Each structure stands twice: as structure tokens, then as C-alpha cells.
Amino acid sequence: xxxxxxxxxxxxDGSGKTTQLRRLAAALEAEGLRVVTLRQPGGTALGDRIxxxxxxxxxxxxxxxxxxxxxxxxxxxxxxxxxxHVIHPALAEGAVVLCDRYTDSSEAxxxxxxxxGSERIRAMHTAVCDGFQPELTIxxxxxxxxxxxxxxxxxxxxxxxxxxDENRFEREGDEFYRRIYxxxxxxxxxxxxxxxxIAEEASIETIAERIRAIVRERMAQ
Ligand SMILES: Nc1ncnc2c1ncn2[C@@H]1O[C@H](COP(=O)(O)OP(=O)(O)OP(=O)(O)O)[C@@H](O)[C@H]1O
Ligand SMILES: [Mg+2]
Numbered sequence: 001x002x003x004x005x006x007x008x009x010x011x012x013d014g015s016g017k018t019t020q021l022r023r024l025a026a027a028l029e030a031e032g033l034r035v036v037t038l039r040q041p042g043g044t045a046l047g048d049r050i051x052x053x054x055x056x057x058x059x060x061x062x063x064x065x066x067x068x069x070x071x072x073x074x075x076x077x078x079x080x081x082x083x084x085h086v087i088h089p090a091l092a093e094g095a096v097v098l099c100d101r102y103t104d105s106s107e108a109x110x111x112x113x114x115x116x117g118s119e120r121i122r123a124m125h126t127a128v129c130d131g132f133q134p135e136l137t138i139x140x141x142x143x144x145x146x147x148x149x150x151x152x153x154x155x156x157x158x159x160x161x162x163x164x165d166e167n168r169f170e171r172e173g174d175e176f177y178r179r180i181y182x183x184x185x186x187x188x189x190x191x192x193x194x195x196x197x198i199a200e201e202a203s204i205e206t207i208a209e210r211i212r213a214i215v216r217e218r219m220a221q
Contacts, residue, residue, distance in 0.1 A: 004034075004091040005219055008102040010195075011140035012180060013170060014151025016207065020140065021098050023208040024215065028096055036090040039100035041078040044085050050078040057167040068114040072121065075106050076128045083129055096219075103129065104137060104187050104195075109169070112183035113176050136218050137195045138211055139188055144181050146201060148174075 007024075009017040018039070025035045041051040053059055054074055059066065066074075079102070090097050103125045111121040125131060140147075151170055158164050188195040196214050198207055 004093065004095045004097060005136075006087065006091055006097045006099070006134040007215065008099045008104070008134040008137045009140065010101060010104045010108075010137055010184065012144065012147050012151075012177060012184075014147035014149070014154065015140040015142060016147070016204065017100050017140055019204055020138065020208060020211055021100050023204070024211055025098055027208075027212050028215075034093070034095040035098060036086065036095045037098045037100070038082055038086055040082060040102060040105070041075060043082040043099075044078075046081045047078040050074050055166040055168050057165055057171060059168060068110060068116055071114065072106060072110040072116055072124065075110065076124050079103065079106075080128050083132065099134070102134065102137075104139075104184070107187060108180040108183040112179040113172070115179075118183070133194060135194070136215065137191075138214070139184055139195050139197045140207070141181070141184055141188075141197050141199045142201045144174075144177055148177060 009021050011017050021037060025037050028035050040047070041054055042048050053063070054066070054071065082099075087097050087099065103121070106124070107118050107121040110116050111118045148170075155165075155167050155170055158166070185197075188197045198210060202210075
């Protein structure tokens with residue numbers, strides 16, 4: 001059985017994950033590789049339902065709030081579904097799978113942001129995902145203030161133009177995001193083989209070129 005290559009993109013809201021994932025997908029496809037992209041939460045029909053519950057800022061008023069442990073469990077339910085229905089099948093066929101967020105996001109947002117702790121997230125990852133990790137994680141970690149401002153502007157624009165509302169997390173305060181940022185730094189330190197951090201503010205093109213170089217080198221190994 002052939003085996004593909006699994007890459008995840010991580011970072012705060014507005015750090016450029018989706019932008020860079022699309023760039024990388026286009027570059028790899030141009031080289032003739034088969035590429036499968038998805039985002040978490042989302043990426044499956046079930047996952048899209050879970051995504052709208054988790055990210056919509058109207059969830060609180062409509063459903064009466066989500067317990068942090070329920071939020072964690074829903075994130076992992078989504079992840080289990082995309083592993084079973086998208087990620088594992090694509091890798092088995094030899095595709096390059098690019099995933100916008102994965103378990104590092106749960107450790108950063110639910111573990112540190114919501115205060116559930118890394119141990120609980122890592123235990124869930126073992127139980128639900130068999131501890132399955134990507135070959136490579138691109139962590140986009142520019143200075144906190146810039147990326148948050150970008151994400152908030154982008155979301156306000158989407159509410160106006162498309163009627164979609166994914167502001168539930170963006171309403172959190174700066175301390176919430178500081179904890180997430182610090183946890184990402186800790187994950188990168190701990191899993192230094194898997195995680196490559198891009199911390200500088202640079203143009204989309206400059207960062208895209210760096211990512212292509214990193215991916216080329218890792219895939220050649
Ligand atoms: N290096 C960059 N310099 C300037 N602007 C950028 C850069 N990278 C991305 N942007 C812009 O910042 C905004 C947010 O980028 P993007 O949607 O890719 O972030 P994200 O990490 O996917 O955010 P989210 O987690 O909220 O989905 C977009 O409008 C994008 O065009
Ligand atoms: Mg995005």
C-alpha cells in the first residue's frame with residue numbers, strides 16, 4: 001500500500017493558515033502531486049455541522065453555552081470523522097493531505113485557552129485518533145496583535161457580505177489568545193522534529209516560498 005504525506009497548518013486566528021495552505025496545495029498540484037485539503041473543524045458533512053455549532057457566536061444564545069469539555073469532545077468527534085472518512089483513505093492512496101488545524105489546535109485552544117490542560121487533550125488524542133500525528137506541522141506564529149486584528153476584520157467582513165458568523169472564539173479577550181500563543185511555543189519546543197515555526201511578519205509570497213522549501217526538503221527524506 002502506498003503512503004502519502006500528512007501536513008498540518010497551525011497558528012492563531014488570522015495567522016495566514018488558510019492562505020498558505022491554498023498556496024502550497026496549488027504548488028504541489030503544479031508538480032503533479034495529488035493533494036487533498038481539509039479544515040478542522042469541518043471537512044466532512046458531520047464536521048461541517050459540528051463546525052457551525054462550535055464557531056458561530058450565536059451558539060451561546062441559541063443552545064445555552066458549551067462546557068469546555070463538551071467543546072473539546074466535539075472537536076475530537078469532528079477529528080475522528082475526518083480521519084476515518086478523508087485523511088486515512090487519502091494517505092492510503094498516496095495523496096498529500098493538507099489539513100487546516102489539527103490536535104495542536106485543541107491543545108492550544110481547549111487545553112491552554114479554556115484551561116483544560118495539555119494532558120487531557122493528549123489523552124483524548126490517544127483515545128480518539130490513536131495518537132496519529134502528521135509528518136510535518138507548519139506553525140504560523142507572527143506577533144499576536146497583528147494576526148488577531150486581521151482575523152477580526154476578516155470575520156466582520158464575512159458577516160456583512162456572506163452572512164456567515166464564525167466569531168465565537170474571536171470574542172475572547174487578549175489573555176485567552178496569549179495563553180494559546182504560549183502553548184503553541186511550548187508544543188513547537190517539545191515536538192521540534194515535527195513542528196516548524198515561522199514567526200516573522202513577512203509577505204504572503206515570502207512565507208509561501210519558505211514553506212515550499214521546507215516541504216520539499218521533508219518530502220525528499
Ligand atoms: N503574510 C501576510 N501578510 C499580510 N496579510 C496576510 C498575510 N497572510 C495572510 N494575510 C491576510 O490575513 C487575513 C487572514 O489570513 P487567513 O485567513 O489565511 O488566516 P487563518 O490563519 O486561516 O485565520 P483563521 O484561523 O481565522 O481561519 C487574510 O485577509 C489574508 O489575506
Ligand atoms: Mg483559516
